[in-house]
Amino acid sequence: MKKDWLLLGIICMTALLMTGCDAVHVILSSEPGQAAELVGAGAYTAGQEVTVSAMPEPGWEFVGWTQGGQVVAETTEYTFIVQRKTKLTANLRPLEYAVSAFAQGQGNFLYSQEPARHGREYTITAVPERGYRFVCWTEKGEVVSTEAEYTFTAAGDRDLTAMFLPEDYKVDLEIDEGGQVVETWSLQPAAQVTLEAIPREGYEFFGWVDQQTQQEVAAQEVFSFICEGRRSLLARFRKELVSADGGSLTAVVGKQTTIGEYAPADLVELPSHLSVKKRRVRSQVADALEIMAQAAQADGVQLNVDSGYRSYSTQHDLFYRYAKRDGVLAAERYSARPGQSEHQLGTVVDFGGTNRDYSDAFADTSQGKWLLANAYKFGFALSYPKGCEGITGYKYEPWHYRFIGVDLALAWKESGLTLIEFLQMKNQAD
Numbered sequence: 001m002k003k004d005w006l007l008l009g010i011i012c013m014t015a016l017l018m019t020g021c022d023a024v025h026v027i028l029s030s031e032p033g034q035a036a037e038l039v040g041a042g043a044y045t046a047g048q049e050v051t052v053s054a055m056p057e058p059g060w061e062f063v064g065w066t067q068g069g070q071v072v073a074e075t076t077e078y079t080f081i082v083q084r085k086t087k088l089t090a091n092l093r094p095l096e097y098a099v100s101a102f103a104q105g106q107g108n109f110l111y112s113q114e115p116a117r118h119g120r121e122y123t124i125t126a127v128p129e130r131g132y133r134f135v136c137w138t139e140k141g142e143v144v145s146t147e148a149e150y151t152f153t154a155a156g157d158r159d160l161t162a163m164f165l166p167e168d169y170k171v172d173l174e175i176d177e178g179g180q181v182v183e184t185w186s187l188q189p190a191a192q193v194t195l196e197a198i199p200r201e202g203y204e205f206f207g208w209v210d211q212q213t214q215q216e217v218a219a220q221e222v223f224s225f226i227c228e229g230r231r232s233l234l235a236r237f238r239k240e241l242v243s244a245d246g247g248s249l250t251a252v253v254g255k256q257t258t259i260g261e262y263a264p265a266d267l268v269e270l271p272s273h274l275s276v277k278k279r280r281v282r283s284q285v286a287d288a289l290e291i292m293a294q295a296a297q298a299d300g301v302q303l304n305v306d307s308g309y310r311s312y313s314t315q316h317d318l319f320y321r322y323a324k325r326d327g328v329l330a331a332e333r334y335s336a337r338p339g340q341s342e343h344q345l346g347t348v349v350d351f352g353g354t355n356r357d358y359s360d361a362f363a364d365t366s367q368g369k370w371l372l373a374n375a376y377k378f379g380f381a382l383s384y385p386k387g388c389e390g391i392t393g394y395k396y397e398p399w400h401y402r403f404i405g406v407d408l409a410l411a412w413k414e415s416g417l418t419l420i421e422f423l424q425m426k427n428q429a430d
């Protein structure tokens with residue numbers, strides 16, 4: 001009971017004090033409502049200095065404080081001496097951003113009619129003039145969109161550049177399986193395109209080929225050039241190469257393997273009765289050739305080795321000479337890249353010395369016919385038979401034989417497989 005009386009006393013005294021000292025209220029509101037956080041509302045003593053402030057919510061901009069329709073302050077913080085009940089309104093307007101667009105090349109823009117209000121979507125569309133095409137939107141040198149109709153959420157001023165290029169300034173891209181390409185353009189000081197090849201897991205980039213010239217124009221993943229017309233490029237990817245041991249008679253040597261810069265240590269020069277050009281092969285291959293040549297001789301056929309061991313660097317020069325002459329894709333059908341040639345093993349020979357060397361017609365020569373029927377008995381396998389390009393990666397080469405040893409050559413013949421399939425199987429089994 002006593003406690004309640006005491007509480008009531010305190011309340012009465014406080015009320016008396018407030019009214020007695022002319023308590024006045026400061027009432028704050030914002031226009032529109034919820035557009036700002038307001039501080040400073042409450043009861044004050046008449047004659048007291050009061051500071052109120054308005055913190056605009058995101059997307060709103062403070063305009064000024066008004067009282068009864070009259071502007072009393074243009075700053076977010078307003079300090080005054082309060083005398084009587086005061087109603088203040090913080091006025092705000094939506095924050096709007098400037099969107100400026102500039103054209104590089106010939107083109108125009110369609111803006112959305114709505115102003116770029118904070119937090120709202122805004123659309124600007126690039127419209128190329130006749131004979132031009134839209135490439136991309138950039139801002140501060142970065143590509144922000146490759147869509148002509150660009151929609152973004154307004155959160156600041158924008159300074160956009162739309163790039164338009166003559167319609168025939170274009171890169172037609174063909175992209176191999178195993179990766180993708182990102183294309184970006186810049187127009188300063190000239191129309192420059194940058195292509196970046198990105199291989200998929202398990203694949204590697206394998207060069208840019210110009211479709212017109214059929215030449216490999218760059219080997220690096222990032223390729224930049226000044227575009228002055230239409231250009232057709234092929235971005236090549238291949239499965240990551242598997243290393244093979246060049247010293248092994250059964251090494252799998254093909255488009256998906258590499259023996260690196262392997263060089264055999266036991267090369268010997270063939271005598272002129274086996275090779276007019278005195279080509280080199282590994283010693284056991286030279287021995288096998290001697291025996292085979294004697295057997296051929298007995299059948300009235302003279303064997304002659306026209307090409308034998310070729311080093312990594314020789315193969316490099318050879319491949320790029322062919323690539324320059326016939327185009328890189330065509331060259332790959334008949335010539336190996338360095339590190340991928342069976343000739344680098346020192347166990348491979350090309351027979352020849354006829355007037356039909358290195359042609360399908362070699363198969364009809366006495367050497368060609370005899371080798372096809374007999375070479376396997378002496379340890380030699382025909383690497384690239386007719387009609388097997390899809391498997392071997394190479395056109396028919398009736399002159400190209402690889403020594404794998406007599407037992408294996410007999411097993412290979414028995415298998416009916418191409419040599420590379422047979423060796424793959426053999427290597428998996430071992």
Ligand SMILES: [Zn+2]
Nearest residue numbers: 343349350400
């Ligand atoms: Zn060959």
